[in-house]
Amino acid sequence: MVLSRSVPNIFLNDGHSLPAIGLGTYLVRGGQGVDQILSAIEDGYRLIDTSTNYDSEGAVGEAIRRSGIPRSEFIVTSKLPGKYHHYQDALMMIQESIFRMGIDYLDLYLIHWPLPKRDHYVEAWKALVDAQKLGLIRSIGVSNFLPEHLDRIINESGVTPAVNQIEVHPYWVQEDMLAANKSRGIVSEAWSPLGRGSAALKEDIIKNLADKYGKNTGQIILRWHT
Numbered sequence: 499m500v501l502s503r504s505v506p507n508i509f510l511n512d513g514h515s516l517p518a519i520g521l522g523t524y525l526v527r528g529g530q531g532v533d534q535i536l537s538a539i540e541d542g543y544r545l546i547d548t549s550t551n552y553d554s555e556g557a558v559g560e561a562i563r564r565s566g567i568p569r570s571e572f573i574v575t576s577k578l579p580g581k582y583h584h585y586q587d588a589l590m591m592i593q594e595s596i597f598r599m600g601i602d603y604l605d606l607y608l609i610h611w612p613l614p615k616r617d618h619y620v621e622a623w624k625a626l627v628d629a630q631k632l633g634l635i636r637s638i639g640v641s642n643f644l645p646e647h648l649d650r651i652i653n654e655s656g657v658t659p660a661v662n663q664i665e666v667h668p669y670w671v672q673e674d675m676l677a678a679n680k681s682r683g684i685v686s687e688a689w690s691p692l693g694r695g696s697a698a699l700k701e702d703i704i705k706n707l708a709d710k711y712g713k714n715t716g717q718i719i720l721r722w723h724t
């Protein structure tokens with residue numbers, strides 16, 4: 499799928515922006531992963547989403563270097579694993595992500611899950627706030643945070659996340675959570691936007707739209723998102 503040059507930018511509450519469509523790298527690893535990411539870059543993808551949990555940070559960094567495209571044209575996202583929510587651990591893992599990718603800074607960094615029973619996500623958030631001040635991260639955000647988690651980090655740090663990455667697709671529309679993010683000035687970013695290759699890609703209404711517009715069903719779902 500070649501991305502149109504007209505992929506819109508979404509503006510964040512910190513003045514930065516993200517392209518509306520990006521590439522996820524869950525299960526994208528090693529040399530084969532590098533080739534897969536390079537293929538997406540050739541097709542126009544510039545936002546690349548990884549996580550320390552995915553073990554794909556190395557492949558992301560290698561693909562960016564091999565692409566020959568300036569680092570500054572990419573929007574690189576990674577995420578903090580749950581076992582590193584303590585403040586000092588979080589600061590170390592942010593640096594580890596940067597080292598593993600061989601880049602100088604992260605464009606966007608998210609707390610992967612709040613894990614409220616462990617209850618260390620507030621100090622993790624304060625580490626992201628400080629890492630942003632140190633210039634290690636351009637935009638900071640969270641993932642899988644519910645409204646009560648968002649309000650707690652905002653109240654305890656005075657800093658609102660730029661992004662909350664949550665599961666959204668035609669079978670899990672999450673209207674309430676999208677509204678909760680929006681009312682706080684937080685951009686919602688969808689994970690598993692195709693429903694993990696689920697039956698949504700074979701729904702008659704989506705197949706009919708794909709036939710009508712000469713697209714594949716994945717493209718129709720991405721258009722629904724944007």
Ligand SMILES: NC(=O)c1ccc[n+]([C@@H]2O[C@H](COP(=O)([O-])OP(=O)(O)OC[C@H]3O[C@@H](n4cnc5c(N)ncnc54)[C@H](OP(=O)(O)O)[C@@H]3O)[C@@H](O)[C@H]2O)c1
Nearest residue numbers: 522523524547641663689690691692693694695699714716
């Ligand atoms: N923050 C979080 O907690 C979280 C959680 C999950 C995912 N994510 C992020 O979101 C990204 C995307 O999520 P995801 O990989 O779970 O799910 P997804 O993007 O919804 O679906 C990916 C699957 O869709 C299939 N697919 C893609 N295009 C298709 C098409 N045109 N027609 C038919 N099938 C198609 C692929 O199947 P084949 O493999 O068979 O090609 C692939 O396995 C991840 O890579 C990760 O970066 C974040």
